Amino acid sequence: MTLPLAQADGRRRRRFQVPGRATLANGIGMLEGLVAAAMSLVLLFVHQPLFVLCVGGTAAVVYGVMGSRAAYKFLPLADMRQPFALHAALSWIPASALAFLVALAMWDWELLWGRSLWIWLLATPIVLIALRIILYRVLARMLRQGQLQVERFGLIGEKDAISRLRADPRIWQQGGQIVTSLSLDEGWTGNLPQPEDIARFARNCVDRKCQHVLLVADLSNLDAVGAVMAPCRPYALNVLLYPRGIVQSGKINLVDTVPMGAVNSLRVLSTPLNDMGLVIKRSFDIVLSGTGLLLLSPLLLGVAAAIRLTSDGPALYRQERRGFNGRNFYIYKFRSMRVMEDGRAMRQAQADDPRITPIGRFIRRTSIDELPQLINVLTGEMSLVGPRPHAISHDDELSGKFELYAQRQRIKPGITGWAQVNGYRGDTSTQDKIEGRTLHDLYYAENWSLLLDCWIIMLTVFSPRTRQNAH
Numbered sequence: 001m002t003l004p005l006a007q008a009d010g011r012r013r014r015r016f017q018v019p020g021r022a023t024l025a026n027g028i029g030m031l032e033g034l035v036a037a038a039m040s041l042v043l044l045f046v047h048q049p050l051f052v053l054c055v056g057g058t059a060a061v062v063y064g065v066m067g068s069r070a071a072y073k074f075l076p077l078a079d080m081r082q083p084f085a086l087h088a089a090l091s092w093i094p095a096s097a098l099a100f101l102v103a104l105a106m107w108d109w110e111l112l113w114g115r116s117l118w119i120w121l122l123a124t125p126i127v128l129i130a131l132r133i134i135l136y137r138v139l140a141r142m143l144r145q146g147q148l149q150v151e152r153f154g155l156i157g158e159k160d161a162i163s164r165l166r167a168d169p170r171i172w173q174q175g176g177q178i179v180t181s182l183s184l185d186e187g188w189t190g191n192l193p194q195p196e197d198i199a200r201f202a203r204n205c206v207d208r209k210c211q212h213v214l215l216v217a218d219l220s221n222l223d224a225v226g227a228v229m230a231p232c233r234p235y236a237l238n239v240l241l242y243p244r245g246i247v248q249s250g251k252i253n254l255v256d257t258v259p260m261g262a263v264n265s266l267r268v269l270s271t272p273l274n275d276m277g278l279v280i281k282r283s284f285d286i287v288l289s290g291t292g293l294l295l296l297s298p299l300l301l302g303v304a305a306a307i308r309l310t311s312d313g314p315a316l317y318r319q320e321r322r323g324f325n326g327r328n329f330y331i332y333k334f335r336s337m338r339v340m341e342d343g344r345a346m347r348q349a350q351a352d353d354p355r356i357t358p359i360g361r362f363i364r365r366t367s368i369d370e371l372p373q374l375i376n377v378l379t380g381e382m383s384l385v386g387p388r389p390h391a392i393s394h395d396d397e398l399s400g401k402f403e404l405y406a407q408r409q410r411i412k413p414g415i416t417g418w419a420q421v422n423g424y425r426g427d428t429s430t431q432d433k434i435e436g437r438t439l440h441d442l443y444y445a446e447n448w449s450l451l452l453d454c455w456i457i458m459l460t461v462f463s464p465r466t467r468q469n470a471h
Contacts, residue, residue: 016142017149017356020211021175024150025072028135032088033064035131036095042116051106059092059099063128066091070132075150076174078140078148082447083455088132090451092125092386143173150175154205154237156198156228157216159183161244179208193224198284212238219243232437272445274410280450285384289377296371303359303368307335311357316372321389324412329381331389332372336360367466373415387441388425398434403439411445418444418452421459421466 001048018024026253032107040056070087103117142148153171155162155178165171171178182201184193205213213232217224225241232239257264275280293300304315318330356364363369376382382389387408390398399405419425419440424433444452460466 015147015149015177015342018175021074021075024148024175025075026068027052028071028139029064029066029068032067032128032131033060036060036063036092036124036128039127040120040402042120042123051103055099055103058102059124059465061097062095063091066095067132074136075139075143078136078143078173079447080136080140081443082238083451084136085129085133086455086458087451088129089125092096092128096121096124117440143175146172148175149177151177151212152208153178154201154210154213155181155216156193156201156213157184157242157244161216165214165242178214179210180204193227195227195231198228202237203236203333204230205237206235210237211242214240214242216242216244222306225465268418272448273347277448281383281448281453282380284450284453285377285380288384289374290442292371293374296357296374299368300371303334303363306359307357310359311338312337313338320392321413322392322409323381323389323397324409326409328392328407329376329380329389332375334360334363334369334372336369367416370415377415381412383412383414383419385444385456386412387417387444388420388466389413402434402438404442405434408438408441408445411448416456416460416466417441418456421456421463425466 003021037056038061040059067088070084070091072083074082100121101442120337121354139148149172153176155165162183166178180201182193202213213228215225215228217228232356258267277413313335315335316332317335318332320328321331323329336357337360338357360369360394373382377384389395417440419437422436422440424437424440444456
């Protein structure tokens with residue numbers, strides 16, 4: 001996609017150059033830390049300046065470090081859907097806790113419980129959350145418009161490949177800028193570039209403050225890669241390999257490298273969660289599902305009794321669903337209909353469905369019918385957060401309608417998910433709804449974090465979008 005000339009010129013005129021992504025992230029963290037420190041000035045009305053400096057400085061340093069890490073994660077994609085505002089609130093907890101310990105070590109306990117200290121502890125996170133939202137929105141807009149130049153590239157490859165990459169807006173939307181290039185003849189892979197040409201180009205990259213040399217070449221042509229690397233070794237440059245086939249097709253994303261054999265292997269597909277992620281997510285599920293079953297037991301018993309008293313049939317029923325890695329399992333739900341379909345052949349619920357019982361209509365609208373799935377979470381068949389599992393018959397049908405649909409099975413299904421809190425719940429009667437749900441589920445699998453799980457659970461409880469399609 002090529003930018004209109006006027007828009008491209010305007011982007012160049014408004015460009016702000018930054019030494020690097022880490023420098024920008026640290027600057028953002030420092031700004032947030034300074035605001036946290038400035039908020040501590042409210043303590044000057046009661047406490048001595050040394051006390052304020054130590055307490056406010058401790059909180060500012062801790063919060064600033066955590067803010068830098070959040071910014072470094074945010075900048076490559078500038079995705080406002082991630083819960084960075086929640087991260088700001090959670091970051092204030094350890095920062096204020098350490099500051100409070102410093103206060104305990106420095107001051108009389110009676111003065112610690114003054115109003116000014118508590119105003120600072122409670123008001124500061126509100127200001128920091130507002131700052132994070134405003135700051136990140138500004139950064140996202142600047143990156144989207146190509147106004148932030150975070151990393152500079154020198155590009156080596158065939159003329160056609162260079163033209164394609166220069167025209168790709170995703171490069172400058174991620175803060176990258178191609179500032180110089182070396183065009184090679186078509187089919188150059190059979191005629192290796194001359195070392196003096198590459199060395200001259202590398203010096204030019206250094207003079208123009210490039211951090212990276214991006215080589216567009218075939219993965220199989222290691223001789224060409226070596227011919228470019230050798231002249232670049234005397235310079236502080238990163239040499240990156242961009243497979244030529246990806247420029248043309250764009251169907252494969254390189255994830256990272258894996259130590260294997262004499263050289264590292266390129267990873268083109270990775271599991272959504274690494275080993276530590278699996279441990280964290282499973283621990284989170286066990287603690288919350290066990291606690292939920294214990295605390296909600298009176299409600300669960302009351303709903304079960306109401307179902308038995310108002311309609312014939314059991315309170316709970318099991319239905320076969322397709323789960324993690326394509327394995328089938330039986331999901332538990334409160335019975336909300338007069339029928340109990342097994343999942344192999346069933347009709348999806350619609351608005352004003354006559355099969356739904358009066359109590360069933362209430363528990364479906366409030367999602368209470370899903371609470372027995374805490375048992376599935378506790379046994380490990382499901383997770384609290386993940387793609388919603390569909391009945392076997394629906395799963396087979398939807399897999400045929402959208403080729404990416406089956407990729408939802410790469411992560412455990414959940415009681416709630418990213419698609420549900422964004423309004424993609426229930427009805428899958430149109431292609432747009434199928435694709436919308438699937439793409440949101442795949443986004444969750446590719447961007448999982450414990451913080452995102454917490455954010456989705458909060459939205460499930462408080463956001464009206466979660467229940468807008470409940471039938």
